[in-house]
Amino acid sequence: MITQSATHRHLSTQKKIHYLKGFPLVGSSLDFSRDRLGLLRRMAEAGDVCGTHFGPFPIILFNKPEHFQSILVKHAYTFDKGDSVHRTFRPVIGDGIISSEGDFHRQQRKLLAPPFQPQHIASYADTMSYYGEQIQQTWADDSVIGINQQMNHLTLSIIGKTLFDADVFTETDTLGSAMVTTFKYVSRALDLPFLLPYSWPLPGNLRMHKAEAVLRQRIQRFIDERRQLPTERNDFLSLLLLARDEDGQTMSDQQVMAECITFFGAGHETTATALSWTWYLLCQHQDIYQRVLQEVDTVLQGRTPTYADLPQLPYCLKVFKETLRIFPPVYATCRRALTNVEIDGYPISKGWTVFLAPYTLHRREEYFPEPEKFDPERFAPEREKLLPRYAYMPFGTGPRVCIGMHFALMEGQLLLATLAQRVSFSLLPDQSIRPDPTQSLVSRPSGAVNVRVKRR
Numbered sequence: 001m002i003t004q005s006a007t008h009r010h011l012s013t014q015k016k017i018h019y020l021k022g023f024p025l026v027g028s029s030l031d032f033s034r035d036r037l038g039l040l041r042r043m044a045e046a047g048d049v050c051g052t053h054f055g056p057f058p059i060i061l062f063n064k065p066e067h068f069q070s071i072l073v074k075h076a077y078t079f080d081k082g083d084s085v086h087r088t089f090r091p092v093i094g095d096g097i098i099s100s101e102g103d104f105h106r107q108q109r110k111l112l113a114p115p116f117q118p119q120h121i122a123s124y125a126d127t128m129s130y131y132g133e134q135i136q137q138t139w140a141d142d143s144v145i146g147i148n149q150q151m152n153h154l155t156l157s158i159i160g161k162t163l164f165d166a167d168v169f170t171e172t173d174t175l176g177s178a179m180v181t182t183f184k185y186v187s188r189a190l191d192l193p194f195l196l197p198y199s200w201p202l203p204g205n206l207r208m209h210k211a212e213a214v215l216r217q218r219i220q221r222f223i224d225e226r227r228q229l230p231t232e233r234n235d236f237l238s239l240l241l242l243a244r245d246e247d248g249q250t251m252s253d254q255q256v257m258a259e260c261i262t263f264f265g266a267g268h269e270t271t272a273t274a275l276s277w278t279w280y281l282l283c284q285h286q287d288i289y290q291r292v293l294q295e296v297d298t299v300l301q302g303r304t305p306t307y308a309d310l311p312q313l314p315y316c317l318k319v320f321k322e323t324l325r326i327f328p329p330v331y332a333t334c335r336r337a338l339t340n341v342e343i344d345g346y347p348i349s350k351g352w353t354v355f356l357a358p359y360t361l362h363r364r365e366e367y368f369p370e371p372e373k374f375d376p377e378r379f380a381p382e383r384e385k386l387l388p389r390y391a392y393m394p395f396g397t398g399p400r401v402c403i404g405m406h407f408a409l410m411e412g413q414l415l416l417a418t419l420a421q422r423v424s425f426s427l428l429p430d431q432s433i434r435p436d437p438t439q440s441l442v443s444r445p446s447g448a449v450n451v452r453v454k455r456r
């Protein structure tokens with residue numbers, strides 16, 4: 001048995017964690033609810049490793065690239081995602097890949113990986129561009145649109161089509177709306193210090209029970225259709241139903257459902273948020289915006305972009321990557337220590353929570369000089385090569401690295417090119433927009449980002 005004294009035995013050589021002082025009893029938990037990015041920045045300014053308390057519980061922010069490697073790769077299985085993730089996701093969604101742990105996670109990850117490999121993802125490029133072309137046609141010249149809402153519609157349609165080969169997939173569709181209800185419920189629940197049982201008939205739970213019934217009924221129908229008519233269909237669901245583990249076993253319908261709901265949730269708001277921030281930053285940097293327009297006009301000459309065009313659109317990719325640096329949608333991730341462990345000489349006791357925040361990591365001056373400056377050239381291949389391996393982490397790393405990373409990068413680059421070719425945007429004046437991670441699991445722009453559309 002591992003004991004505290006056995007694993008933390010070299011006490012004299014261990015480094016001491018510096019703690020930010022919070023309020024009596026609650027610690028920094030109120031600060032976290034009010035302004036979590038501000039709190040993370042203050043912790044990062046205080047040192048490479050800094051602790052605080054949420055109530056009586058210590059929370060430690062590790063902010064060096066090697067800490068990401070140590071916690072997410074080297075000690076990946078010494079940590080899990082913690083109670084708040086398990087108790088929130090599992091009753092509602094089932095034990096999908098985002099909340100599963102240990103051997104079960106490893107096995108699921110292996111089963112689910114093939115559809116996300118670059119060679120397979122390529123087949124979704126046309127779907128992405130097609131929906132981009134569809135949505136831009138609904139924007140009249142000189143009209144005003146809320147860009148984040150539009151990007152959400154767009155990525156919802158794309159994930160709906162790629163998962164289920166279903167065409168109508170918006171928040172007004174019953175399935176789309178049940179998915180949105182589910183992820184609102186999950187993101188609110190994750191913020192609560194404790195959760196009343198999901199079975200209790202509280203108003204939020206009742207809304208969620210209804211949404212869950214719709215999800216299960218509709219996804220079951222998709223599954224049954226594919227089982228009855230096993231024709232080739234190019235959607236994730238078909239691939240999940242065919243996937244077999246080493247013993248030749250397929251997933252249960254219930255597990256397939258949990259994975260579909262997980263992909264849906266993890267795969268649309270993240271990318272929509274990244275695209276909203278991209279347009280916001282482009283509107284504020286006209287020189288960079290002009291270079292994007294020049295690139296798409298020269299390469300595409302009016303054609304809808306395809307997978308084959310991607311290598312010819314490097315500036316669009318640099319812009320998208322730089323946006324993910326400044327405003328990483330997954331601004332922080334947390335892990336709970338399963339045993340006593342030492343990270344970079346700092347003792348972490350069993351049960352403690354550690355935070356890793358791409359938001360603060362990406363603002364380290366030694367890797368990203370003038371970190372608030374929007375400078376896509378940081379991602380020119382020759383400069384990107386010089387970055388230390390774990391200095392840029394919008395998708396995490398290790399065995400739980402974002403499974404949709406290639407999908408998301410392709411989607412960002414393609415949609416940026418598709419839309420930039422047809423329209424240009426300008427921000428309406430007097431909008432105060434900042435990243436707001438309190439309304440959802442990702443760091444969205446606060447409020448609507450209203451832009452005026454000019455058809456090109």
Ligand code: HEM
Pocket residue numbers: 097098099109262263266267268270271274328329330333334393394395396397399400401402403404405407408
């Ligand atoms: C710009 C868009 C995206 C960003 C910034 C992003 C970011 C991330 C990050 C940081 C993680 C790791 C979280 C952790 O270690 O705790 C993650 C995990 C995950 N992402 Fe993404 N993601 C994006 C798009 C997508 C897409 C398009 C999909 C699916 C179609 C997806 C599916 C997932 C899944 C299933 C996991 C859990 C993987 C596991 O635990 O094994 N993501 N994502």
